[in-house]
Amino acid sequence: MNVPFMLTDGGSDVVCDVEPAKNQSRDWFFVILNNNHMNTFKHGLLFSSLAVAYIAGITALMHGMERWVGGREDSVLAPIAFLMLFVVSAATMGMLVFGKPVMLYMDGKKREAVLMAVYTTGCLAVFTLIILGLLLVTSA
Secondary structure, three states: OOEEEEEEOOOOOEEEEOOOOEEEOOOOHHHHHHHHHHHHHHHHHHHHHHHHHHHHHHHHHHHHHHHHHOOOOOHHHHHHHHHHHHHHHHHHHHHHHHHHHHHHHHHHOHHHHHHHHHHHHHHHHHHHHHHHHHHHHHOO
């Protein structure tokens, strides 16, 4: 059975309805080279970079807070502030990692939504490995 190949311009309109060449491989790297998927990857890289910047900012803030309020007595405000920061951070990271994929999914672009979530998570994993590598190199 021969099913036609449908090429779209990223929207729902079909640009052409052709068969792929017989010698054309459908390997995974052709998916990445597709312009639409490259834009998805760029968005995933952007959102993961913003997540790393947010984490670095919160880390710098917490490191500086020790200097500003480190000598004070413990009060009920410290755990409240910590838990509020935890909730705000979880919401921020949730929006950065899953906000755009959820919107794409709701628009019916399920494949693009899944790819963006995977790309964003993958970029975060690469950034994490880079930070861990820097820790290993600088601690030696």
